[in-house]
Amino acid sequence: MLTVGNPSSNSSADAAAIERRIAGLIARMTLAEKVGQMSQVMAEGDDAPRRLATVLREGRIGSVLNQVEPRTVNELQRIAVEQSRLGIPLLLGRDVIHGFRTVLPIPLGQAATWNPEIVQAGARVAALEAAAAGINWTFAPMVDIARDPRWGRIAESFGEDPCLASRLGVAMVRGFQGDDLSAPGAIAACAKHFAGYGEAEGGRDYATTNIPENELRNVHLRPFKASVDAGVATLMASFSDLNGVPASANSFLMRQVLRDEWRFDGFVVSDWDSVRQLAVHGFTAGDRDSACEAATAGIDMEMAGNAFSEHLESLVGEGRINVELIDAAVANILRVKFRLGLFERPYLDPDLLPQTPPEEKLRIAKVAALQSVVMLKNDAAVLPLSTRRIRSLAVIGPLADAPHDQLGTWIFDGEPGLSVTALQGIRDLVGEGVDVRYVRAMETSRSRATQAFDQAVDVARGADAVVLCLGEESILSGEAHCRADIGLPGAQVELVRRLRATGKPVIAVIMAGRPLTLVDIVDEVDAILFAWHPGTMGGAALADLLFGVESPSGKLPATFPRMVGQVPIYYNRKNSGKPPTQDSVVLIDDIPVGAPQTSIGNTAFHLDAGYRPLFPFGYGLSYARFGYTNLRLSSDELVVGGAMKVSVDVTNLGKVAADEVVQLYVRDLVGSVTRPVRELKDFRRIRLDPGHTTTIDFELHADDLAFFGRDNTLITETGEFQLWVGGSSDADSCASFRLVNAEGAAR
Numbered sequence: 035m036l037t038v039g040n041p042s043s044n045s046s047a048d049a050a051a052i053e054r055r056i057a058g059l060i061a062r063m064t065l066a067e068k069v070g071q072m073s074q075v076m077a078e079g080d081d082a083p084r085r086l087a088t089v090l091r092e093g094r095i096g097s098v099l100n101q102v103e104p105r106t107v108n109e110l111q112r113i114a115v116e117q118s119r120l121g122i123p124l125l126l127g128r129d130v131i132h133g134f135r136t137v138l139p140i141p142l143g144q145a146a147t148w149n150p151e152i153v154q155a156g157a158r159v160a161a162l163e164a165a166a167a168g169i170n171w172t173f174a175p176m177v178d179i180a181r182d183p184r185w186g187r188i189a190e191s192f193g194e195d196p197c198l199a200s201r202l203g204v205a206m207v208r209g210f211q212g213d214d215l216s217a218p219g220a221i222a223a224c225a226k227h228f229a230g231y232g233e234a235e236g237g238r239d240y241a242t243t244n245i246p247e248n249e250l251r252n253v254h255l256r257p258f259k260a261s262v263d264a265g266v267a268t269l270m271a272s273f274s275d276l277n278g279v280p281a282s283a284n285s286f287l288m289r290q291v292l293r294d295e296w297r298f299d300g301f302v303v304s305d306w307d308s309v310r311q312l313a314v315h316g317f318t319a320g321d322r323d324s325a326c327e328a329a330t331a332g333i334d335m336e337m338a339g340n341a342f343s344e345h346l347e348s349l350v351g352e353g354r355i356n357v358e359l360i361d362a363a364v365a366n367i368l369r370v371k372f373r374l375g376l377f378e379r380p381y382l383d384p385d386l387l388p389q390t391p392p393e394e395k396l397r398i399a400k401v402a403a404l405q406s407v408v409m410l411k412n413d414a415a416v417l418p419l420s421t422r423r424i425r426s427l428a429v430i431g432p433l434a435d436a437p438h439d440q441l442g443t444w445i446f447d448g449e450p451g452l453s454v455t456a457l458q459g460i461r462d463l464v465g466e467g468v469d470v471r472y473v474r475a476m477e478t479s480r481s482r483a484t485q486a487f488d489q490a491v492d493v494a495r496g497a498d499a500v501v502l503c504l505g506e507e508s509i510l511s512g513e514a515h516c517r518a519d520i521g522l523p524g525a526q527v528e529l530v531r532r533l534r535a536t537g538k539p540v541i542a543v544i545m546a547g548r549p550l551t552l553v554d555i556v557d558e559v560d561a562i563l564f565a566w567h568p569g570t571m572g573g574a575a576l577a578d579l580l581f582g583v584e585s586p587s588g589k590l591p592a593t594f595p596r597m598v599g600q601v602p603i604y605y606n607r608k609n610s611g612k613p614p615t616q617d618s619v620v621l622i623d624d625i626p627v628g629a630p631q632t633s634i635g636n637t638a639f640h641l642d643a644g645y646r647p648l649f650p651f652g653y654g655l656s657y658a659r660f661g662y663t664n665l666r667l668s669s670d671e672l673v674v675g676g677a678m679k680v681s682v683d684v685t686n687l688g689k690v691a692a693d694e695v696v697q698l699y700v701r702d703l704v705g706s707v708t709r710p711v712r713e714l715k716d717f718r719r720i721r722l723d724p725g726h727t728t729t730i731d732f733e734l735h736a737d738d739l740a741f742f743g744r745d746n747t748l749i750t751e752t753g754e755f756q757l758w759v760g761g762s763s764d765a766d767s768c769a770s771f772r773l774v775n776a777e778g779a780a781r
């Protein structure tokens with residue numbers, strides 16, 4: 035594994051030196067040059083240096099985005115550094131979301147690994163490849179909490195849980211930034227989209243969000259805070275409206291929380307043209323007011339718009355904006371440039387970059403894909419397939435041999451030519467011994483045409499088993515690609531039924547950018563491997579999983595609803611005053627005719643869906659089986675400010691070595707604001723040989739139990755807690771303890 039450590043901000047001596055250099059530079063800058071630093075423009079195309087030469091020479095640009103041709107990058111940088119008055123180097127930004135050339139699983143898939151080490155190693159590979167193209171700043175990680183699978187950008191998220199998203203967001207920041215942001219190969223990260231973007235109404239991207247401050251702080255802000263604490267260089271403001279004030283003009287977020295409370299000293303970039311969109315929101319009367327509101331609220335750099343460049347100077351002239359505010363924004367931007375070492379080393383020099391052998395990059399991409407796949411079902415142990423028993427295998431479906439689509443959303447620089455598809459992976463693994471016959475059956479995942487189904491059925495009839503590769507092609511998720519129906523699109527369900535009728539074992543491999551509703555097919559197939567969009571090495575990983583070279587070990591980072599009408603449905607919900615129970619649920623067909631309306635005994639569920647999801651958060655099967663016993667706490671009292679040990683024995687009761695993700699949840703039984711029914715507090719991926727038992731120790735800190743209370747400050751409240759450790763959010767190994775203050779009282 036590649037080594038990566040904590041991103042350090044600079045030592046205090048370095049930091050002081052940087053502050054002096056910033057002050058010296060700002061003292062020499064004209065207002066136009068200052069506003070220039072606050073402006074980022076698009077620099078696509080070979081002619082970018084020619085197009086941008088004049089403004090670069092005048093110091094009117096602080097950053098460009100979307101230029102990845104090394105020669106052009108260096109040319110742009112040369113104009114800025116050698117031909118402008120102050121020679122301030124440029125930031126070169128790009129969306130390096132889940133890999134650059136070598137593509138890792140989509141972030142939601144990476145979240146299913148529950149493995150910060152592999153996420154960090156993957157980001158390091160991405161950073162090195164992007165740095166080799168001249169990029170020094172990526173717009174990742176996206177740490178928005180995503181509770182709505184209709185939202186296309188759930189694909190880019192780490193799912194629904196603040197603890198998981200925080201840990202993996204931090205891992206990604208560390209992977210991009212390394213120990214030392216100024217070291218060749220390190221690139222600045224950007225935690226986005228600040229904040230609340232994932233709560234878009236109806237799962238429609240960009241739509242309004244309404245999030246009470248208490249929920250914002252207890253859920254949505256946590257991964258951002260963790261990223262800031264880990265030294266993330268930049269943040270990006272969200273496109274969305276938060277409680278009536280669009281995020282790009284939201285001083286509560288950017289001034290109060292980010293600067294005053296969290297002491298963030300990097301910079302905030304707007305989202306693409308989101309400053310000018312303040313007028314479209316109906317928040318400002320036009321670009322001039324938008325520039326004023328955004329800068330005042332704390333946007334330091336405007337991405338791809340011209341509100342800052344056209345209006346900030348005159349707004350200062352008029353006294354609507356203080357020059358001190360501009361100076362502070364410029365200082366934030368320059369601080370990141372100094373930390374990146376750009377003043378010392380502005381140009382891309384491939385010889386300076388650490389080299390990673392291509393096999394090592396592919397190995398990391400494969401491990402990430404292997405660990406990301408979640409086995410949702412495996413009836414009668416149909417999986418793993420055995421090359422000794424299977425003579426002929428049908429590989430069917432629109433995603434079986436889809437080198438581009440398996441890469442997923444946001445892969446500007448991804449190389450489909452490197453993709454190992456499922457079909458290829460299977461063929462490579464089984465060799466000559468198994469006759470692999472492939473029928474695509476549908477042109478795309480959306481196709482409605484069924485003409486090719488007869489051929490698929492024929493091939494299935496002649497095979498010992500069917501591997502059916504279904505899902506969503508990559509364009510059906512990602513930014514602005516939301517769906518109201520999150521079932522399998524096109525004629526896929528019909529294809530499943532036709533193949534089911536052959537009586538052959540059907541193994542569904544599903545690639546998708548979001549949780550899907552699978553009730554239509556879950557009983558029609560024997561096994562399901564949910565593979566997200568698994569990236570470059572997806573097919574090689576799937577082949578290993580199908581044939582038992584490795585056991586599935588991914589765990590769901592987001593709840594899978596039965597029906598879209600259950601959304602939002604997430605594990606860490608509040609209990610309500612009428613929580614559902616098995617006994618209270620009466621489904622639509624069971625309501626007696628003429629039953630009188632009553633509220634007695636009624637609980638919070640849907641008549642047509644019950645209250646459970648199809649698969650809960652944290653769930654995922656294995657070829658092994660893990661037993662959890664002997665859950666014990668070092669004490670049944672935890673003192674505020676202290677920590678306790680939580681131990682459990684985990685046994686591999688199966689016949690193969692496998693990874694398991696051990697998950698620790700708590701419930702705070704009584705709170706001054708209501709507390710979730712369960713909250714993930716820690717987790718660990720372990721590997722166990724068959725028949726072996728290991729003891730897993732977690733250290734649970736009283737601080738982990740803190741939450742934002744009624745006045746929205748962080749508090750630790752004494753009282754009774756329950757705790758569970760197991761392999762999913764449904765874990766049933768339970769213990770209790772009391773959180774007490776130093777005098778031993780749980781008030």
Ligand code: BGC
Pocket residue numbers: 129173226305306513
């Ligand atoms: C997205 C950002 C992205 C930016 C630059 C926007 O549309 O919301 O996440 O970083 O474009 O490509």
